Amino acid sequence: MDNFAAPLEELIDSFASLPSIGRKSAQRLAFHMLSMDDASAQKFIDSVTNARSKIHRCPVCCNLTDKDICSICSSPSRNKSTICVVENPKDVIAIEKTHEYNGVYHVLHGAISPLNDIGVEDICAKELILRLQDDSVKEIIMATNTTVEGEATAVYLSHLLKPIGVKVTRLAYGVPVGADLEYADEVTLVRAIEGRQEL
Amino acid sequence: MDNFAAPLEELIDSFASLPSIGRKSAQRLAFHMLSMDDASAQKFIDSVTNARSKIHRCPVCCNLTDKDICSICSSPSRNKSTICVVENPKDVIAIEKTHEYNGVYHVLHGAISPLNDIGVEDICAKELILRLQDDSVKEIIMATNTTVEGEATAVYLSHLLKPIGVKVTRLAYGVPVGADLEYADEVTLVRAIEGRQEL
Numbered sequence: 025m026d027n028f029a030a031p032l033e034e035l036i037d038s039f040a041s042l043p044s045i046g047r048k049s050a051q052r053l054a055f056h057m058l059s060m061d062d063a064s065a066q067k068f069i070d071s072v073t074n075a076r077s078k079i080h081r082c083p084v085c086c087n088l089t090d091k092d093i094c095s096i097c098s099s100p101s102r103n104k105s106t107i108c109v110v111e112n113p114k115d116v117i118a119i120e121k122t123h124e125y126n127g128v129y130h131v132l133h134g135a136i137s138p139l140n141d142i143g144v145e146d147i148c149a150k151e152l153i154l155r156l157q158d159d160s161v162k163e164i165i166m167a168t169n170t171t172v173e174g175e176a177t178a179v180y181l182s183h184l185l186k187p188i189g190v191k192v193t194r195l196a197y198g199v200p201v202g203a204d205l206e207y208a209d210e211v212t213l214v215r216a217i218e219g220r221q222e223l
Numbered sequence: 224m225d226n227f228a229a230p231l232e233e234l235i236d237s238f239a240s241l242p243s244i245g246r247k248s249a250q251r252l253a254f255h256m257l258s259m260d261d262a263s264a265q266k267f268i269d270s271v272t273n274a275r276s277k278i279h280r281c282p283v284c285c286n287l288t289d290k291d292i293c294s295i296c297s298s299p300s301r302n303k304s305t306i307c308v309v310e311n312p313k314d315v316i317a318i319e320k321t322h323e324y325n326g327v328y329h330v331l332h333g334a335i336s337p338l339n340d341i342g343v344e345d346i347c348a349k350e351l352i353l354r355l356q357d358d359s360v361k362e363i364i365m366a367t368n369t370t371v372e373g374e375a376t377a378v379y380l381s382h383l384l385k386p387i388g389v390k391v392t393r394l395a396y397g398v399p400v401g402a403d404l405e406y407a408d409e410v411t412l413v414r415a416i417e418g419r420q421e422l
Contacts, residue, residue, distance in 0.1 A: 026316065026319055026320055027316065028287065028312065028316065029277075029278060029287060029288050029289040029290070029293075030289060031270070031273045031274040031277040031278055031289050032274050032278050032287060032289070034270045034273065034274065035270045035271060035273070035274035037270070038266065038267045038270040038271070041263075041267075042252055042255060042256075043251055043252070043255050044248060044251065045252075049243065051313060052242055052243065053241055053242070053244075054274065055311075055312075055313075056241060056242050057241075057271055057274065057275065058274060058275060058278055058287070060275075064240075065271065065275055067237065068237045068240075068271070069268055069271060069272065071230070071233045071234045071236070071237040072234060072237070072256055072264065072267070072268060073268065074230045074233065074234070075230040075231050075233065075234035075253065075256065075257060076256065076257060076259075076264055078228075078230040079228060079230055079231050079257055088227065088228060088231060088257070089228050090228040090229060090230050090231075091228070094228075112254075113227065113254075114250060117225065117226065117227065120225055121225055
């Protein structure tokens with residue numbers, strides 16, 4: 025008997041198929057799952073089925089929501105003339121936590137990455153272009169990650185969007201607040217010097 | 224909107240409640256769960272319900288099994304006169320993988336740990352003592368972990384079992400095979416010297 029009983033092995037395989045869960049973690053999770061009381065296990069299963077059935081993409085901004093139109097797009101207090109373009113729903117939460125941005129968002133659900141076979145048609149880019157058909161949008165803020173893929177996506181989309189006549193901006197590059205200059209990498213420092221501002 | 228939609232937050236909470244899954248990992252797992260196709264998601268849920276309904280403790284050795292009596296206890300080729308006592312089902316698999324042990328097992332499902340409020344009544348110790356009521360068992364091999372809790376459990380159980388008249392042994396302590404002596408800790412080296420054997 026080199027393996028656990030079949031249903032337990034299947035449960036371990038299920039967990040091991042999730043991202044960043046190795047075999048040992050999957051075992052630990054499976055044993056935990058077996059030791060749970062019935063109510064907690066049912067709650068776990070319900071949360072999976074519930075989220076999968078209720079969560080969908082907002083037809084306007086492609087962010088994940090359980091409403092017909094997400095709470096940001098449907099809010100009358102948000103400024104619909106500025107769209108902040110991000111890669112993932114997590115980035116929306118990150119920017120919302122600043123409490124400084126009052127515009128709306130567009131979630132691409134990824135970034136262009138030819139090496140991984142992800143082209144512009146695999147991200148929610150055409151939905152963004154559709155939003156520009158009325159003239160109400162004045163500015164697009166590219167807030168994709170500052171990785172190679174995020175940069176490429178920002179540059180590619182700006183080339184698509186500028187001919188439409190909308191202002192396209194990019195988040196400022198620079199030294200993070202609270203950082204020691206000696207630990208900043210060269211590229212970041214160069215960008216920070218280039219983008220210096222008068223005091 | 225500082226948070227994700229409610230069903231998504233609940234799914235993240237569900238994952239975050241699992242052992243050794245932090246908030247960021249839980250988010251990644253939740254997003255993965257949403258992006259799965261229906262068949263994979265159903266397979267995941269089925270594996271949880273399946274394992275929970277079918278897996279139970281073997282009434283003889285307390286190992287986890289989906290049969291009435293586990294495959295080791297019910298095997299006619301196993302030597303029922305030797306019982307190897309381990310803390311967890313994973314330890315059974317580890318010893319089985321050696322293909323050297325032909326006796327049966329007893330899984331305690333834990334170790335005595337007064338600091339964590341785990342006493343002898345919280346582990347499957349009485350089931351072990353019940354197995355000694357007929358005279359067929361000749362030897363008990365204590366293969367609990369060599370941690371403080373595992374040692375305490377082995378010593379405590381041996382005190383309970385010896386009066387019954389059964390031979391109680393403990394796994395040998397020593398230097399692991401393939402190890403550099405310079406990296407062995409003092410306690411292990413002392414045990415290895417004490418347990419030295421003639422070549």
